Amino acid sequence: TETAAEVSTAKSQALFEEAMDVMPGGVTANIKYFKPHPIVMEEGHGSRLYDVDGNEYIDYLLCYGALMTGHGHPAVYTAVTEQMYSKGTTIFGAPHRLEITMAQKLRDLYRGIDQVRFCNSGMEATLLAVRLAAAYTGRHKIAKFEGHYHGGYDQVLMSVNPDETEEGTAENPACVPDSSGVSSECVANTVVLPFNDITACETILRKQADDVSCVIMEPIQSGFIPASPDFMKQLRALTEELGIVLIYDEVKTGFRVSLGGAQEIYGIKPDLTTLGKVLGGGFPVGALGGKREIMELCSPASGRDILTAGTSGSEKAFFHSGTYNGHPTTLAAGLATIQLLEKRGGIADVFRKTEQLKRGLTELYQEFNVPMQAMGVGSIFNIVLTDEPIRNLRDMRKADTDLRRRIDEALLTLGIYSKPMNRYSMSTAHDEADIEKTIDAHRKALERVL
Ligand code: PMP
Numbered sequence: 291t292e293t294a295a296e297v298s299t300a301k302s303q304a305l306f307e308e309a310m311d312v313m314p315g316g317v318t319a320n321i322k323y324f325k326p327h328p329i330v331m332e333e334g335h336g337s338r339l340y341d342v343d344g345n346e347y348i349d350y351l352l353c354y355g356a357l358m359t360g361h362g363h364p365a366v367y368t369a370v371t372e373q374m375y376s377k378g379t380t381i382f383g384a385p386h387r388l389e390i391t392m393a394q395k396l397r398d399l400y401r402g403i404d405q406v407r408f409c410n411s412g413m414e415a416t417l418l419a420v421r422l423a424a425a426y427t428g429r430h431k432i433a434k435f436e437g438h439y440h441g442g443y444d445q446v447l448m449s450v451n452p453d454e455t456e457e458g459t460a461e462n463p464a465c466v467p468d469s470s471g472v473s474s475e476c477v478a479n480t481v482v483l484p485f486n487d488i489t490a491c492e493t494i495l496r497k498q499a500d501d502v503s504c505v506i507m508e509p510i511q512s513g514f515i516p517a518s519p520d521f522m523k524q525l526r527a528l529t530e531e532l533g534i535v536l537i538y539d540e541v542k543t544g545f546r547v548s549l550g551g552a553q554e555i556y557g558i559k560p561d562l563t564t565l566g567k568v569l570g571g572g573f574p575v576g577a578l579g580g581k582r583e584i585m586e587l588c589s590p591a592s593g594r595d596i597l598t599a600g601t602s603g604s605e606k607a608f609f610h611s612g613t614y615n616g617h618p619t620t621l622a623a624g625l626a627t628i629q630l631l632e633k634r635g636g637i638a639d640v641f642r643k644t645e646q647l648k649r650g651l652t653e654l655y656q657e658f659n660v661p662m663q664a665m666g667v668g669s670i671f672n673i674v675l676t677d678e679p680i681r682n683l684r685d686m687r688k689a690d691t692d693l694r695r696r697i698d699e700a701l702l703t704l705g706i707y708s709k710p711m712n713r714y715s716m717s718t719a720h721d722e723a724d725i726e727k728t729i730d731a732h733r734k735a736l737e738r739v740l
Contacts, residue, residue: 297345297702297703297704298343298345299327299329299341299343299345300343301330301341301342301343302327302328302329302330302341302342302343303326303327305330305342306327306328306330309330316328321354321709322709324709324710329341329345329702329707330342333361334349334360334361334362335360335361335362336360336361336362336363336719337349337360337361337717337719337720337721337724338361339361339707345705346705347702347705347706347707348705348706348707348720348724348727348728349361349707349708350706350707350708350712350714350715350716350728351707351708351709351712351715352715352716352717353567353572354542354567354712354715355513355542355546355567355568355670355713355715356566356567356568356570356572357568357572357715357717358545358546358568358627358631358637358640358669358715358717358718359571359627359630359631359717359718359719360717360718360719360720361572361719363626363627363630363718363719365626365629365630366571366572366623366626366627366630368626369571369622369623369625369626370571370573370619370622370623370626372622373388373618373619373622374619377618379619380618381613381614381617381618381619382618383613385616386616386618388616388618388621388622388625389408389616389621391621391625392406392408392616392621392624392625393405393406393408395625395628396565396577396579397579399549399550399551399554399628400540400544400550400551400553400554400563400565400579401550401553401554401557401558401559402538402553402559402560402561402562402563402579402580402581403563403579403580404579404580404581404582404585405579405580405582405585405586406577406578406579406585407577407578407579407585407588407610407615408575408576408577408615408616408621409575409576409577409578409610409612409615410574410575410576410612410614410615410617411441411566411574411575411576412440412441412539412541412542412564412565412566412567412576413440413441413442413443413576414441414576414612415541415564415565415566415576415577415578416440416441416446416506416537416539416541416564417441417443417446418578418610419504419506419537419539419562419564419578419580420432420445420446420503420504420506420537421608422535422562422578422580422584422585422587422588422608423503423504423535423537423561423562423584424503424504425587425608426503426535426584426587427503427504427533427534427535428503429500429501429502429503430479430501430503431479431480431481431498431501431502431503432445432446432479432480432481432502432503432504432505432506433480433481433482433483433494433495433498433502433504433505433506433534434446434448434449434480434481434482434483434505434506434507435482435483435484435485435507435508435511435682436449436452436457436463436482436483436484436485436682436683436684437449437450437451437485437511437512437682437683437684437686438450438485438506438507438508438511438539439508439512440506440508440539440541440564442469444467444472444473444476445476445479445480446480446506447467447468447469447472448465448466448467448468448472448476448477448480448482449463449464449465449466449468449482450468451468451683452464452466452468453466454687458482460484460487460490460684461484461487461490461493462484462490462493462494463482463483463484464482465477465480465481465482466482481494481495481498481502483495483505484682485507485511485515485517485681485682485683486517486518486521486681486682487521487682488520488521488524488525488528491525491528492524492528495528495529495532495534496532499532499533499534502532502534503534503535504534504535504536504537504562505525505529505534505535505536505537506537506539507525507536507537507538507539508538508539508542508543509522509538509540509543509551509552509553509556510542510543510547510552510667511682511683512542512672512713513542513543513546513547513666513667513670513672513713513715514665514666514667514670514671514672514674514713515665515680515681515682515686516552516667517556518681519556522556522558523556523558526558526559526560529561535561535562535584536560536561536562537560537561537562537563537564538551538552538553538560538562538563538564539564540552540553540563540564540565541564541565541566541567541576542567542670543667543668543670544563544565544566544567544568544569545567545568545569545627545628545631545637546567546568546668546669546670546715547667547668547669547670548637548668549628549631549632549637551563551565552667555667560580561580561581561584562578562579562580562581562584563578563579563580564576564577564578564579565577565578565579568624568627569624569627569628570620570623570624571620571622571623571624571625571626571627572623572627573617573619573620573623573624574614574617574620575617575620575624587607587608588607588608588610589607590607592605592607593605593606593607593608594606594607630718631718636718637668637669639718640668640669640716640717640718640720641668641669643716643720643721643722643725644666644668644669644670644671644716646722646725647664647671647714647716647725647728647729648664648666648671649664650725650726650728650729651664651673651728651729651732652664654729654732654733654736655732655736658736658740660675660693660736660740661675661676661677661690662674662675662676663676663677663680665680666713666714669715669716669717670713670714670715670716671713671714672713672714673694673697673714674686674689675689675690675691675693675694676688676689676690691711693739694711695710695711696739697732697735697736697739698710698711700734700735700738700739701731701732701735704731704734704735705727705731706728706731706732
């Protein structure tokens, strides 16, 4: 049997020490950090990652879900290289065909999308969504859910993971910034709602309806805690009644829980939708889509715009621009990825394999008498170590995080890669052999830590 000593990450450790000198914490994104040191990666192929020490891992992080066809799928690789070699590495700074093709694709797939604008990250997409809602309603507060992540800027970086001592009550959560340096003005302009509790949401929103421009939410929190269908229906009706823009942040769920996102599963039309991750086929991307009536506010043809001064209109247009928006390489990769998922055996096959892994792990943990739920939708799931029902962030605290961490640390030495405590994402590249190896590694991990 394998032991931790057989796996060396000495080169990772040495490189990480170098990194600590030139990057705070040795990382360029806080999320990459974990103790004792993150693993420094060298290559990725299919479902596999290879670190600088030559260790091979089955990758379930998949860049936080961004890679739905694994690393370097030949079709994605071909699309990207053809785009670059035949049309140039250039980003034109002018309209091009792929933007239109992708916009049409998103309109066809997402029931809440009539029109689209592209940007370069999920965070940018939600930032635009929130400001567009303010422009549309003339109101300046936003409402978001406790435990929901929408990127790292001030107004939404609230109560994603608040400390229990400052979080307020379950029915009326406090607004707690998740970073230092966030202004009190931002805190005052953010309303925090409890997920999956429509009575409490209604009480909070009715009180402040005149000031609240939007409700932004992850329809399936972190991709694995679904909103109840009733909650979603009632929230749609309530926001409509109060004139509040409903934003589904589908950066994580888009193409992962269904090709048409969570909105397809629930059968509900949000006013605005944000996308990212899978949409870029491994390259940086974000997109904001929504109802024509709201999206049209972005049009410089209908108002004054600082970049096209004097074009037309007396009203100020909503400002949206970006040097790299609609990057051809990104869109080529994204379109190739979506095509692969649409093919027979594409996304459906990923879902089938995900269910197979979830079932195998569930049976294994039962064998070890460890309470566990493999919770998730479509191609994402999380290993939640409790039998208690999970409806929101506070319920998640009932899970045994200490045991989970020890299992994850053992798995890293057994060739299973995810950031400890992170969700599992699957791809078209993961096969039956990967699933078997993964279940076997969990068996060894459980034997080791229990
Ligand atoms: N919204 C959600 C739901 C996300 O999961 C993420 C990224 N994890 C973001 C927004 C931010 O996206 P990005 O990291 O591309 O800025």
